[in-house]
Amino acid sequence: MNEPIVAVAWDDCHRIGLDEIDREHEWIVNDFNTMINEFRTVTDRRLIEKIFDGFVNATVSHFAHEEASMIQYGFDDVETHRNSHALYCGHLARLRIKVYAGIDVTDALLDFFTSWTTIHITKTDQKFGDFLKARKLTDPQVKILTATTTW
Numbered sequence: 001m002n003e004p005i006v007a008v009a010w011d012d013c014h015r016i017g018l019d020e021i022d023r024e025h026e027w028i029v030n031d032f033n034t035m036i037n038e039f040r041t042v043t044d045r046r047l048i049e050k051i052f053d054g055f056v057n058a059t060v061s062h063f064a065h066e067e068a069s070m071i072q073y074g075f076d077d078v079e080t081h082r083n084s085h086a087l088y089c090g091h092l093a094r095l096r097i098k099v100y101a102g103i104d105v106t107d108a109l110l111d112f113f114t115s116w117t118t119i120h121i122t123k124t125d126q127k128f129g130d131f132l133k134a135r136k137l138t139d140p141q142v143k144i145l146t147a148t149t150t151w
Contacts, residue, residue, distance in 0.1 A: 002037075002040050002041065004037045005033070005036065005040075006033050007032060007033055007036050007110050007113065007114055008029050008032065008113065008114055008117050010025075010026045013122055014026070014029065014117065014121050014122060015129075016125050017129040017132070017133055018069075018128075018132065021066060021125070021129075025062075025121055025125070027058070028055075028058060028059055028062060029117060031054075031055055032055065032109075032113050035052065035109075036106060036110060038051050039051070039104070039105075039106045039109075040106060048099060049099055049100055052095075052099045056092050059089075060089060063085040063088075063089070066125070066128070067081065067082055067085065069128075073131075073132060075131050076131070077127060077128075081127075081128070084120060091112060095108060095109065095112075
């Protein structure tokens with residue numbers, strides 16, 4: 001049996017300073033690690049599809065939540081951020097086609113997600129955190145909107 005791997009370890013460098021968004025980011029990172037380990041052990045293709053779709057749905061929902069928060073607080077770079085999310089979703093859609101074709105995407109997911117968390121969360125998302133901090137709009141003053149979206 002394969003030893004469980006931690007593709008991305010959650011730590012303080014991933015925090016942007018908004019508790020609700022930070023919790024969502026932490027959940028996505030932890031869910032990704034769980035998904036990768038399940039991909040390495042699960043042989044039922046339908047279950048792999050369900051696991052992948054669950055991860056994608058949670059991620060897309062987070063993106064909608066994050067973008068709604070940016071709009072609510074007048075973040076000046078929402079479109080760039082939204083475009084970044086769209087690129088990520090496009091990549092996930094291409095990987096989803098492979099998952100549904102029975103192709104192992106574990107290595108592609110590992111490469112992409114580790115790069116994504118390094119670049120997007122710690123740099124791109126941090127701009128939003130810095131924007132709110134500069135305006136003294138940090139937790140608990142910031143009440144994040146809830147938006148739900150599914151794949």
